[in-house]
Amino acid sequence: SAVISQKPSRDICQRGTSLTIQCQVDSQVTMMFWYRQQPGQSLTLIATANQGSEATYESGFVIDKFPISRPNLTFSTLTVSNMSPEDSSIYLCSVWGTVDTEAFFGQGTRLTVV
């Protein structure tokens, strides 16, 4: 199993500002992902965080809005840039050791933009 520490757990931010969310894993993992969960909705994949290269973004998500870093196999950050109230969501980090194993999730970051 993997233990994921995600920070901050929650934040209230002013529109137009940016927030960086950190995800730290207690072991090296092959794949790390970032998800968004809008109020009352399920999880939507934002991007795959690739170690040592640019993240792979899903349709509807762009690097300028959600820049992602992954400097090593245990750490990643997601930045939500130039925030608006529509960005108010829970953002979750997920890891996947290998393709036939469980996926694990951090406890999420609850973001409110005012």
Added chain:
Amino acid sequence: KQEVTQIPAALSVPEGENLVLNCSFTDSAIYNLQWFRQDPGKGLTSLLLIQSSQREQTSGRLNASLDKSSGRSTLYIAASQPGDSATYLCAAANRDDKIIFGKGTRLHILP
């Protein structure tokens, strides 16, 4: 493109009843299917993982089945308890190395 659907969207049952939650997926080329539980305002807790080569997995009062050919999985909860009230999510791990979620079933167990 994989699509995961969960039925019903919400379910209320009296305590003690057995119940079934349904999950369907459009692309059978999956590595595995995983069931999660999410309590309000919380993260995800993994319940059961079924590999593509398996038919079912059991953990306590939970049993999950997988039929890849029909693109279906079910989560069976026996002798339901009020503490089982939560949202249950199924997620398909695809061979394009992505995990796609259904919209979830909100379960309410009535005391």
